[in-house]
Amino acid sequence: xxxxxxxxxxxxxxxxxxxxxxxxxxxxxxxxxxxxxxxxxxxxxxxxxxxxxxxxxxxxxxxxxxxxxxxxxxxxxxxxxxxxxxxxxxxxxxxxxxxxxxxxxxxxxxxxxxxxxxxxxxxxxxxxxxxxxxxxxxxxxxxxxxxxxxxxxxxxxxxxxxxxxxxxxxxxxxxxxxxxxxxxxxxxxxxxxxxxxxxxxxxxxxxxxxxxxxxxxxxxxxxxxxxxxxxxxxxxxxxxxxxxxxxxxxxxxxxxxxxxxxxxxxx
Amino acid sequence: xxxxxxxxxxxxxxxxxxxxxxxxxxxxxxxxxxxxxxxxxxxxxxxxxxxxxxxxxxxxxxxxxxxxxxxxxxxxxxxxxxxxxxxxxxxxxxxxxxxxxxxxxxxxxxxxxxxxxxxxxxxxxxxxxxxxxxxxxxxxxxxxxxxxxxxxxxxxxxxxxxxxxxxxxxxxxxxxxxxxxxxxxxxxxxxxxxxxxxxxxxxxxxxxxxxxxxxxxxxxxxxxxxxxxxxxxxxxxxxxxxxxxxxxxxxxxxxxxxxxxxxxxxxxxxxxxxxxxxxxxxxxxxxxxxxxxxxxxxxxxxxxxxxxxxxxxxxxxxxxxxxxxxxxxxxxxxxxxxxxxxxxxxxxxxxxxxxxxxxxxxxxxxxxxxxxxxxxxxxxxxxxxxxxxxxxxxxxxx
Numbered sequence: 026x027x028x029x030x031x032x033x034x035x036x037x038x039x040x041x042x043x044x045x046x047x048x049x050x051x052x053x054x055x056x057x058x059x060x061x062x063x064x065x066x067x068x069x070x071x072x073x074x075x076x077x078x079x080x081x082x083x084x085x086x087x088x089x090x091x092x093x094x095x096x097x098x099x100x101x102x103x104x105x106x107x108x109x110x111x112x113x114x115x116x117x118x119x120x121x122x123x124x125x126x127x128x129x130x131x132x133x134x135x136x137x138x139x140x141x142x143x144x145x146x147x148x149x150x151x152x153x154x155x156x157x158x159x160x161x162x163x164x165x166x167x168x169x170x171x172x173x174x175x176x177x178x179x180x181x182x183x184x185x186x187x188x189x190x191x192x193x194x195x196x197x198x199x200x201x202x203x204x205x206x207x208x209x210x211x212x213x214x215x216x217x218x219x220x221x222x223x224x225x226x227x228x229x230x231x232x233x234x235x236x237x238x239x240x241x242x243x244x245x246x247x248x249x250x251x252x253x254x255x256x257x258x259x260x261x262x263x264x265x266x267x268x269x270x271x272x273x274x275x276x277x278x279x280x281x282x283x284x285x286x287x288x289x290x291x292x
Numbered sequence: 293x294x295x296x297x298x299x300x301x302x303x304x305x306x307x308x309x310x311x312x313x314x315x316x317x318x319x320x321x322x323x324x325x326x327x328x329x330x331x332x333x334x335x336x337x338x339x340x341x342x343x344x345x346x347x348x349x350x351x352x353x354x355x356x357x358x359x360x361x362x363x364x365x366x367x368x369x370x371x372x373x374x375x376x377x378x379x380x381x382x383x384x385x386x387x388x389x390x391x392x393x394x395x396x397x398x399x400x401x402x403x404x405x406x407x408x409x410x411x412x413x414x415x416x417x418x419x420x421x422x423x424x425x426x427x428x429x430x431x432x433x434x435x436x437x438x439x440x441x442x443x444x445x446x447x448x449x450x451x452x453x454x455x456x457x458x459x460x461x462x463x464x465x466x467x468x469x470x471x472x473x474x475x476x477x478x479x480x481x482x483x484x485x486x487x488x489x490x491x492x493x494x495x496x497x498x499x500x501x502x503x504x505x506x507x508x509x510x511x512x513x514x515x516x517x518x519x520x521x522x523x524x525x526x527x528x529x530x531x532x533x534x535x536x537x538x539x540x541x542x543x544x545x546x547x548x549x550x551x552x553x554x555x556x557x558x559x560x561x562x563x564x565x566x567x568x569x570x571x572x573x574x575x576x577x578x579x580x581x582x583x584x585x586x587x588x589x590x591x592x593x594x595x596x597x598x599x600x601x602x603x604x605x606x607x608x609x610x611x612x613x614x615x616x617x618x619x620x621x622x623x624x625x626x627x628x629x630x631x632x633x634x635x636x637x638x639x640x641x642x643x644x645x646x647x648x649x650x651x652x653x654x655x656x657x658x659x660x661x662x663x664x665x666x667x668x669x670x671x672x673x674x675x676x677x678x679x680x681x682x683x684x685x686x687x688x689x690x
Contacts, residue, residue: 107534123628163622185631188583192637195576198568202579289565289647290431291517292370292524 078144079133085140093133102127141170172221179217183210201250208247312389315344316362316379317398318457324399325350329357329402335406344382360386370455370485370524371395373473380470385461389416391466395457397508405458405504412500413460420488421460421496422451423504429650429660436664438525438644441671445537446532447493450546451501454489455524458504461677468495482644485527494538499617501549521643522636529625536626540679545672548665562655563604566648570604573648574631576641583638587624589689592616599645609649611670617642618671619678627685 100106106123145166187210194202219236228235251257313336317328325345332341333354345360363378371393383391392406401531412421425432435453443454461469476484477611482602492499532539577600585593595613604607621639625632654660681689 119641183516188634191579192583192634193518195579196572196637196640198572198575200575202575288430289651291434291647292432292520 074148074150077147081144081147082137082140085136085143089136089140091131092131092136096132097125097129100128145170168225172224175221175224176217179213179220183213183217186210186213204250205247208243208250212240212243212247215243304688312342312387313340313392313414314342314344314379314383314386314388314390315392315394315410316375316382317343317394318375318396320396320399322347322350326353327399328394329354331399331401331406333357334403335407342386342388344379369490371440371457371459372482372483373476373486376466376469376473376486377477379461380466383466389463391461393457393459393461398458400506400508401458401504405502408504409458409460412502413462413465416500417498418460418500419462419465419664420492420499422453422489422499422501422542423456423458423507424452424501425456425507426503426505427507429654433647433650434521434524434643437614437650437667438642439528440664441615441668442528442618442622443487443489443544444668445657445671445675447490447535448545449489449493449545450498450548451489451499454487455485458507459488462497462498465492465495466653468492468497487525487528490531490535492678494535518637518640521640522633525639526625526632526636529622532622533626536682540682562651566604566607566651569644569648570607573641573645574600576638580638580641583634584629584642586629587635587638588617588620592620596642604654606647607645607648607652610647611667612674614646614667615670615674616677618677619674619681622678623681623685626682 105128106125109124148166187206190209191202191206194205199205215236217234219240222232315332317325320328325347329343329350332343333356338356341357343357343359345359346362350359360382362382363374375393379393381392382388390410392410392413394401394406398406401423409421409423412418432453435455439454440452442539443449443451465488469486469488473486476486489499578595582592584596588596592613595610599607599609599613617639621635624630624635629635630638650660650663653663680687
């Protein structure tokens with residue numbers, strides 16, 4: 026490097042000194058201009074894509090807000106919630122918001138998602154025709170979106186299942202109800218996390234291996250806990266089943282008998 | 293026996309039965325069907341009766357009775373939406389003037405009880421004749437704890453068993469119930485319970501309550517409390533939600549009537565009986581507190597904390613606390629504060645705590661019906677709390 030610089034800076038007797046300096050600066054200027062031009066042209070090639078993404082997202086978000094408001098107003102006028110409540114009895118799985126609000130939210134987020142898909146698609150097309158800008162994270166945008174949805178769905182499912190197990194276990198009088206609930210919660214969270222990482226293609230075999238170990242560990246722990254701790258529950262269940270069977274096999278009577286005196290009947 | 297509720301007209305047992313009484317029988321063994329038919333034959337002229345039974349094999353034993361096939365129903369401790377739809381369809385087909393719906397244990401009723409229910413809807417302006425059973429004190433406790441107090445407070449009706457399975461229906465009452473039931477059947481939920489008293493009150497129909505004596509309690513269709521409780525309470529909460537415009541207005545409750553004398557059995561060991569329930573409550577208190585705190589205000593949580601500190605002998609749940617707990621759960625059901633299945637599951641340990649408290653109170657010598665009436669009175673006193681929270685759920689609630 027020093028040799029090159031020495032060669033460049035060495036005065037040449039056949040050329041005038043001002044001409045040499047001007048040439049060097051000119052070449053440097055050219056190189057800089059070309060580099061700047063190249064970067065700007067590549068950015069300009071991407072800009073329509075980014076603009077399309079932003080505009081698509083904004084337009085579809087506005088569309089979603091309008092559609093959601095329209096649906097909410099229309100369904101409220103039609104008394105959709107009341108009609109639905111009358112047309113269906115109690116279900117084990119019911120959403121925690123009213124059907125009208127749920128439909129409104131779903132339509133809004135569906136529009137936002139559609140806008141995101143359209144925007145990413147436009148950006149992708151623009152990027153493909155743009156140039157050879159090696160921005161390695163951009164192709165992951167769709168994967169990241171999918172992974173985020175997986176995590177959100179996993180979190181909701183984990184919370185729902187954890188509560189179901191907790192309440193069910195408490196009502197069955199299982200002493201370690203909270204432990205069971207936590208086990209189920211983390212089982213689902215680990216599954217959702219592994220799926221998200223797999224979707225992002227991060228970690229590869231390490232994630233699979235870790236997930237297998239964690240999942241297997243949690244299942245084994247729960248199995249041991251249930252197996253060792255719920256002997257009373259199983260025996261109670263079997264006794265109840267046996268009593269129920271013997272009652273069914275018994276001959277019906279036509280004389281009113283009060284049954285076991287003073288026993289507790291909830292219904 | 294054939295006394296009526298003061299809100300309706302007095303029924304004279306000697307009133308002649310009119311023609312066209314359709315009797316809907318539930319599925320039951322042949323010998324029990326024969327027992328019911330014998331009593332019906334004694335109560336009504338045979339030519340006026342039309343019997344609809346799932347099993348027609350007993351027709352040979354009663355040649356004077358007209359017996360037609362009825363759709364078989366699954367054994368249940370409640371009348372379902374499908375039962376009312378079938379009853380109305382059969383009544384229309386045969387142009388019946390009144391309907392008598394009899395549950396699976398109706399063979400244990402006396403013929404005079406059947407006569408009271410049937411003739412009430414045939415010969416008087418009563419649209420809904422409801423049975424009032426003389427049950428033992430520790431039977432039908434969900435009705436005593438939740439169904440009766442809520443129905444009495446919100447629908448101004450003193451019908452003691454809102455889920456009675458032996459009913460008399462006038463044609464317009466049957467039509468109204470079938471119309472309500474059709475929505476459930478169309479949604480493939482024909483096994484859902486229906487609330488005839490609520491429907492009759494909202495429609496302004498006359499309700500009569502008749503003492504029918506003791507009844508052998510049917511076995512619940514679902515295997516245990518954890519399945520039946522959410523089904524029944526969820527159905528009532530949903531009905532309350534649908535009829536909110538009706539019950540928010542103040543209404544005059546009909547005057548009380550004399551309680552049915554119940555032969556009290558010698559009390560068994562109350563401490564042993566309530567121990568599992570109190571354990572269930574303590575387990576729930578240590579595990580479900582977070583879920584309860586989403587539904588109940590701090591004052592009720594404080595009440596539960598005090599309750600959890602009591603030992604079994606002194607375990608008493610104040611009536612006002614129980615009333616507010618039920619109202620808060622009704623409100624949370626409406627607002628969908630948490631998933632409705634979770635909500636009703638979280639109410640079960642609190643209900644068991646009430647049962648333990650009720651058994652403790654009655655074991656100390658108090659009249660069981662008197663305690664249930666005082667619970668219902670507490671629900672009435674706290675109704676303003678429900679109405680206020682129903683209208684302004686976001687208002688500060690200590």
